[in-house]
Amino acid sequence: MLLAAGILLELLPQVAAAQTVPAGPPVLREASLRTDTATYLLSRNTVMQAGGPALYFWYRRDDETAELRLYPASNRPLRLRRSPDYQVLDSLSREADGSFRTRLKFQNLTSSRFLRLVVEQAADSVGKASLRQVVSLLPLARTTVDLRVSDNELFVGEEKVLELTSSNARNVRATGEWVRGTDFDYRLVADANGVLRLHVLPNQLGARTLALKLQTERPTLGPGGHLSYQLPVLRQEFNVKASRLRFLSPDKRSVTMDEASRRKGVELILDNGRFFELRRTYRIEDQEEPGGELIADLFIRQFLSNDRVLCYLRPYNTHRQTEGYLYIKDADVARYLTNLDITPQAVIRNVQVLHRGGDWTPGLSVSPGETVDVRLEGEGLLKSRVSFEDLPVIPSDSSVRTDARLVYRVRVPVSFDKRKSTIFNAGQPTGYALGIKEFQRPHPLDFVSVVYGDGARPITRLNGPVLYDGTIRDVVFQFNPNAIDGNEQLYGKQFLSFEIRILNSKGDLVEQRSVDNVVICPGDQSARAAFYQDKQCRTDPLSLNSLLGRKTYDLDEWSRIIITVKHQSSQYADPGYTQTVELVLKRRYKFDIDVSFPAGLLTRRQGESGYGDLGGISLATLAQFSFYSPTKINRLRPYKIGAGFVALNAFNLGSSGTNRDLGVVILGSVYPTRREAKFTFPLYLGGGFLLGTQKWFYMVGPGIGVRL
Numbered sequence: 001m002l003l004a005a006g007i008l009l010e011l012l013p014q015v016a017a018a019q020t021v022p023a024g025p026p027v028l029r030e031a032s033l034r035t036d037t038a039t040y041l042l043s044r045n046t047v048m049q050a051g052g053p054a055l056y057f058w059y060r061r062d063d064e065t066a067e068l069r070l071y072p073a074s075n076r077p078l079r080l081r082r083s084p085d086y087q088v089l090d091s092l093s094r095e096a097d098g099s100f101r102t103r104l105k106f107q108n109l110t111s112s113r114f115l116r117l118v119v120e121q122a123a124d125s126v127g128k129a130s131l132r133q134v135v136s137l138l139p140l141a142r143t144t145v146d147l148r149v150s151d152n153e154l155f156v157g158e159e160k161v162l163e164l165t166s167s168n169a170r171n172v173r174a175t176g177e178w179v180r181g182t183d184f185d186y187r188l189v190a191d192a193n194g195v196l197r198l199h200v201l202p203n204q205l206g207a208r209t210l211a212l213k214l215q216t217e218r219p220t221l222g223p224g225g226h227l228s229y230q231l232p233v234l235r236q237e238f239n240v241k242a243s244r245l246r247f248l249s250p251d252k253r254s255v256t257m258d259e260a261s262r263r264k265g266v267e268l269i270l271d272n273g274r275f276f277e278l279r280r281t282y283r284i285e286d287q288e289e290p291g292g293e294l295i296a297d298l299f300i301r302q303f304l305s306n307d308r309v310l311c312y313l314r315p316y317n318t319h320r321q322t323e324g325y326l327y328i329k330d331a332d333v334a335r336y337l338t339n340l341d342i343t344p345q346a347v348i349r350n351v352q353v354l355h356r357g358g359d360w361t362p363g364l365s366v367s368p369g370e371t372v373d374v375r376l377e378g379e380g381l382l383k384s385r386v387s388f389e390d391l392p393v394i395p396s397d398s399s400v401r402t403d404a405r406l407v408y409r410v411r412v413p414v415s416f417d418k419r420k421s422t423i424f425n426a427g428q429p430t431g432y433a434l435g436i437k438e439f440q441r442p443h444p445l446d447f448v449s450v451v452y453g454d455g456a457r458p459i460t461r462l463n464g465p466v467l468y469d470g471t472i473r474d475v476v477f478q479f480n481p482n483a484i485d486g487n488e489q490l491y492g493k494q495f496l497s498f499e500i501r502i503l504n505s506k507g508d509l510v511e512q513r514s515v516d517n518v519v520i521c522p523g524d525q526s527a528r529a530a531f532y533q534d535k536q537c538r539t540d541p542l543s544l545n546s547l548l549g550r551k552t553y554d555l556d557e558w559s560r561i562i563i564t565v566k567h568q569s570s571q572y573a574d575p576g577y578t579q580t581v582e583l584v585l586k587r588r589y590k591f592d593i594d595v596s597f598p599a600g601l602l603t604r605r606q607g608e609s610g611y612g613d614l615g616g617i618s619l620a621t622l623a624q625f626s627f628y629s630p631t632k633i634n635r636l637r638p639y640k641i642g643a644g645f646v647a648l649n650a651f652n653l654g655s656s657g658t659n660r661d662l663g664v665v666i667l668g669s670v671y672p673t674r675r676e677a678k679f680t681f682p683l684y685l686g687g688g689f690l691l692g693t694q695k696w697f698y699m700v701g702p703g704i705g706v707r708l
Helices: 002-020 259-264
Strands: 028-034 039-041 046-049 052-058 065-072 078-080 086-088 100-106 116-121 131-140 145-147 153-155 160-166 184-190 196-202 206-212 215-221 227-230 234-241 254-257 266-271 281-285 294-303 308-315 326-330 333-338 341-344 347-354 371-379 386-388 405-411 420-425 428-436 448-451 466-468 476-479 494-503 509-520 560-567 578-585 589-598 602-605 617-628 636-651 661-670 683-690 695-706
Touching: 028 052, 028 116, 028 131, 039 052, 046 131, 065 078, 065 116, 131 215, 145 234, 153 196, 184 206, 196 206, 196 234, 254 259, 254 266, 254 308, 259 308, 294 326, 347 420, 347 428, 386 405, 589 636, 617 661, 661 695
Parallel strands: 052 131, 153 234, 254 341, 466 578
Antiparallel strands: 028 039, 028 065, 046 052, 065 100, 078 116, 086 100, 116 131, 145 160, 160 196, 184 196, 206 234, 215 227, 266 308, 281 294, 281 326, 294 308, 326 333, 347 371, 371 405, 386 420, 420 428, 448 476, 494 509, 494 560, 560 578, 589 617, 589 695, 602 695, 617 636, 636 661, 661 683, 683 695
């Protein structure tokens, strides 16, 4: 039975070759294939291969273009069957020498297998059957490979990648499989750009020679028509030293250490280490020497096709890449190096807020329309995904991002309609929230107006005392709520206090009142009007007469009404505004009964010549008008005018008392303006009618004034 099987195996190639030869007469007596360098004939350029004889030709490009000529064995026309291995550029046409000519453009000569031409001869009218002949083609390629190494130093157990140069890199067979040897293990890989890379892994120390045996995809033709797929052996000398630790790159740069990762592990893909054993656990420590701190366990789960391994990493301690490398150990022997961050789960321990122009504060209250910086402090924050409920985060060049601290710039829209904005991490609440607090900033007091007789005037325009020469029926303060909040600037509720003092003309305090906690809320035109609703908000005017015991219309001339309007400092973090309104009851003149003592008067009576002697001390009782300065408060002009009675020489110091008389006079006087003088000496000028002598008279002279 074994003998029969052997005979059958020997006969199989002959049977296969016999099936490719057509029965009956041949279709072609000759065929030629001409490239740009040579012409190949079917009768001369053939070589035997496993499938039988084949027409060989040398090529340089995968898409080589060649001229095909078919010489028929008879006069019957020929046709060439289509094939995906080449493209027929011209229709098959008969030439003058009886041959049929066309051009072929091959598609991929290096990778195409079982390349052949199928030529058919159609049946004729006499009844001869159609014939077909198959011409096998064998592309041949000349290929050279060279290895040049600038550094021939290798380390045991450490893989090194070298680049090969080739005249036809596509024709070099690169399987990517490891070839095991005593001194070296190697494999050949072609990357996406067709570059050949040789991976070498030494196994023995000392000077070693790598014998690289490579094969080609297309053969070359040797002496005697022998086909060879083997390239010349490449030899390279290497100096192999003792092993050094190899760095294995992980696919993740950071792993979170939490309860789940400690128990179940985290999937990690590493470079394949030659000493790794499947389904075995290795230690990861922070030092090369034995006794290092256990950072994690590494369990080898599966080898991958890209020369990497799938592992389970179970972390037990934290590690930063800046702290140094991690050592993968088999027992206490370090085998490989790697590095990655093993950080705790993102935890926020503290949140602070920075308002514009302020300092960091633990208070998490923010106001609508405000832009603030929010600082989060904790652990593992770089892997956190922080978001603020319904609040946009503004990108900023000054934002801080470290594992222990994050700073975000947050804008609170004016239309924000919630009382707080929760801070989330990866969609989960962190336990912190920004409280939305309405702005409570002092606004300039231009929204407060006062009415005291004329129309309403903003109190910020009343700089200095206001002299009013009429009767002040009432002093009313009005408020404009729509002048508080603007489109961009929000101020919120305004807490005011009013201090009222009434002084008489001498500056003595007559009455004092205080009104606290006057709350004025922004009006309906404010974007936050709905959030200012409060029963304390005042909308009606504030009347002073409703507060005072002595009404404003009952005050004497030159009385002063002083009202101080200011913000309540206890309600604001910033200093508030203060404005004082001072109203003075101005008068143009003053009417009074005045008693004075003119002395040394010069009098001239009607019908007499000259002024006579200086008179003695007279007594004048006058109904007198005094006139006030229009630009000063309660300051009289230096002159007066009045009418009344004068007793001439009432206190006569002369030797004769014949000049005594009583007259009705109109008298003008000039007084000094110094207020501090106790004694004054006015000058008098006037005239009248003497009741005793029944004469008109004129008089001029000084007087004596005493101020008590």
